[in-house]
Amino acid sequence: MSYAQVAVDETKLSGHEGPEAAVGAAVRRARAAAPAWDALGHRERGARLLRWRRVMTRRLDEIVGLLEDEAGKVRADALIELAAAFEHLGWAARNAGPVLRRRSVRSGLLMLHQRSTVEYRPYGVIGVIGPWNYPVHTPLGSVSYALAAGNAVVLKPSEHTPGTGRWLADTFAEAVPDSPVFEVVTGDGAAGAALCRSGVDKVAFTGSPGTGARVLAACAPTLTPVLLELGGKDALVVAEDADVDAAVEAALWGGCSNAGQSCAGIERVYVAEAVHERFLQRIAQRARDIEGGADGDYGRMALAGQLDVVRRHIDDALARGARAVAGGPESVVPPYVTGPVVLADVPEDADAVREETFGPVLVVNRVRDAAEGVARTNASAYGLGGAVFARRGGVRLARSLHAGMVSVNDVLTFTAVGALPFGGRGRSGFGRIHGADGLREFAAPQALTRRRFAPPLAVQTFARGPRDMVRFERLVRRRGAR
Missing domain, CATH: 3.40.605.10 (Aldehyde Dehydrogenase; Chain A, domain 1)
Known part of the structure; x- marks a missing residue:
């Protein structure tokens, strides 16, 4: 059996x-x-x-x-x-x-x-x-x-x-x-x-x-x-000086490994205007090389209902004027999403931006610069993980993200570091x-105190005398004034 x-x-x-x-x-x-x-x-x-x-x-x-x-x-x-x-x-x-x-x-x-x-x-x-x-x-x-x-x-x-x-x-x-x-x-x-x-x-x-x-x-x-x-709605912010090819590979891995069914997976990508077109062209090209399926690069969707969510998010984004630069509604072939779906120019109030998709779908939106990408990332009700690609200032950008974990010039690496805590904020939960x-x-935690000797000032007792309290008050005033 x-x-x-x-x-x-x-x-x-x-x-x-x-x-x-x-x-x-x-x-x-x-x-x-x-x-x-x-x-x-x-x-x-x-x-x-x-x-x-x-x-x-x-x-x-x-x-x-x-x-x-x-x-x-x-x-x-x-x-x-x-x-x-x-x-x-x-x-x-x-x-x-x-x-x-x-x-x-x-x-x-x-x-x-x-x-x-x-x-x-x-x-x-x-x-x-x-x-x-x-x-x-x-x-x-x-x-x-x-x-x-x-x-x-x-x-x-x-x-x-x-x-x-x-x-x-x-x-x-x-x-x-x-x-x-x-x-x-x-x-x-x-x-x-x-x-x-x-x-x-x-x-x-x-x-x-x-x-x-x-x-x-x-x-x-x-x-x-x-x-x-x-859950999460994690974002990758691509700065003006980022290594675009590396960011593309990371975005596809972060968004599509395990068929995109990762709470800390990348679902949104905010790309600085200076490198946006190059990023979009490159990710559309690379996405076509990746396949979902039993013998593919990633497997099936575990739940039939999750395919419905993926289909709804794609349809809603396209109805709102987004473009599918790789894949599309035709990619949803139960029980698989046959290849990564990359959506560009998706309105920020679309389901694919606001809700957790939990499938191999990436939203790629243009922003003025990395700072605007951080602001849009932080506008989400979720705050689980995230990533930043930048040659300079990556750590500064990462620290400004409202997320429990952030990778710089990589994605999801924090999940396999034993010493690092894992957890989120907001709708992503609490605790680690x-x-x-x-x-x-x-x-x-259990706090414990054990008396070693008689205190020089015995004030925590009703056997204390007036002189004890005078000296104690003097000590309180002196320490409080420091």
Whole structure:
């Protein structure tokens, strides 16, 4: 049997009870296993997580096949996803100790008699709701960091990629048979809602803004904290002095790899007037060399409904006076978009500019200069990632973008750097996965003070005397005046 065949919907097994019973049982098992996992300490947990990575690497062909079957990826896109996922798993395993361990902090003059420390303690059980577009890399951005921080995890993969979620649980059980801290429950949105209500200590969700709002609402009655990694409408700004050929290649890769189904993929390109015509001619030419299909450069659209969104965005842009310089409505041939669609002169109020397309469609618009490109980029309600191409001043332009991550003279490179946090602002969500910020996202800071000796000024006691308060007031005035 394949993983897709055995990954039955557990919400159906529980009959009239719906998903609550299956999800609740998984959470109880995870909670029972969590204390022993926490007690292992950072070093031992890290060793087990690295063992998990070795098992997944040994069984690489299985997961590549699953990603091809369930998510419609071509082999190259599957391998790129797995490489990034393994990188983050390794970073979390090796860096949880240095980031989260107890450390001393200065107590300051007023509290000189206290020794002060801070450390990050695991929440307990983390619920993770994963997406279908990157069903390994994206959930592991939460799962691996949560496990490294000492939590148990219950993952609800997308109902479109249940076999991938099962494979992750199976390989973890093989690598770490003595620590059953990674549970997987399959099902649709009802299972995700049940996970939000199950009493987990935090929920990490990746998906659309609309579903993210529903997750937030489901967690609100119990005040369960939530991490939301939502959509994007990321832009590439091409400055007057940019390397045009390099920017064209980056735009096509950023917009069309994984069939454009990337939350941080490039969907808008703002090109300075001085190089606009050259950029447009070059991208139209190069787009014709790229093909979508089972044997093409990128794979199929994972969901039929997403093809409808792509078609609607193309039609709306053309109806508003845009030009298709590569591809067009004829490129939408279910289940593929047969080649990149490049739209020029698209009005800023068109759907293809305002809404997330999530397909291999690029909007290329002329701007006066890079500064105007930044302004148009920032006008979006989204704020996930972005990119800037410029020979001079690229970092300055990047820092002015309202985005959680930006690449300079490249695209999407931040996704595979273990030490960098990943997350957005606005409609792109809040909270961070990856890096030190990602580890701290799954651990609660605990401040601790320990008295070392009697304070020279005993004012935090009712045994204080008038002289103590006179001296204390003098000290307050002196320090406040500095």
